[in-house]
Amino acid sequence: MLAPSCASDKTPGHPEPLVVHLPDGRRLGxxxxxxxxxxxxxxxxxxxSSSLELxxxxxxxxxxxxxxxxxxxPGVGHSDVYRRLSFPSFAADTVAVLDALGIAGPVGVLGWSVGGVHALALAALYPxxxxAVHLLSTCLPLGERAAYRHLSRVWKGLRWGQLSFPWLNRTTFLWLSRQWARHPDRTIGWFIRLMHPAEARVTQAFRALLRxxxxxGFAHAGRGVYDDAQAWCRPPxxxxxxxxxxxxxxHGTADGVWAPDNIPYLASRLARARLHPLPGQxxxxxxxNWAKILTQLRAELPL
Structure with missing residues (x-):
């Protein structure tokens, strides 16, 4: 079942928040x-982050x-928390949303950062x-044995910490959720100061949107972020x-979050991959590059 969000803006062409009631009774925003x-x-x-980052x-x-x-x-915005979140479970949720919206034909799929792994899961499980798939600054699944060998020491360490000290990560995400709720401008300013130059410049330009x-993204006391991290660290x-x-x-050649070294490896595992490196980004x-990305994706969809 589909319902408008209480904050819905019905101005033609403008973003419209909606809530879908999934078959198991959960709400997905x-x-x-x-x-x-x-x-x-x-x-x-x-x-x-959340669906508002566009x-x-x-x-x-x-x-x-x-x-x-x-x-x-799950656990983001108007979506209910779902402790058993996994890449397959959210791929199934995505298909349920498409069915609720009456969208039956093949769609284009985009995923930014860890969202790229969710995009791959949808394409793999519901071909x-x-x-068409567009991966934007994508990551690798941290819990896959083959991909794990290609991770940097930093990402291996972060995965180890997430799985070994879940209580510490849960506490961290709870604290961050309070900072975002109480001091959003101060919090995004703090993150910008920690970023590499390429990320800091763009984040500052889109500060309000990303804030x-x-x-x-950190709604529900950060529960959704924690569950997303756990899903990312488990076998995909x-x-x-x-x-x-x-x-x-x-993928940008100056990516300070996920270095581009792993991207050729990822492409080698996809049957119809095309690399699109962006110098200095x-x-x-x-x-x-939103206009370029959507223009290319639209050309790959049925008329």
């Missing part, structure tokens, strides 16, 4: 950008004849529902080789 009659691109947000771009979407359906993972997205539950849709990997590259 989403934001729809663009005309509901247009072909669909599904967007998976990054870690600690530029509204109503004129761009209208010119392309495209709508973007951005989903909030008939996916026409509001993070506030929603799908095989990347099962992805058959054409897949474009957009960082982890937030999707914000600077």
């Amino acid at each position: 989403l934001t729809r950008y663009g005309d509901p009659s247009h072909p669909v691109a599904v967007f998976h947000h990054g870690f600690g 530029p509204p771009a109503p004129a761009l979407l209208a010119s392309l004849g495209l709508q973007v359906v951005a989903l909030d993972r 008939e529902r996916v026409a 509001d997205a993070a506030v929603q 539950g799908f095989r990347m080789e099962a992805v058959r849709a054409p897949t474009t990997l957009w 960082g982890h937030m590259l999707y914000l600077e």
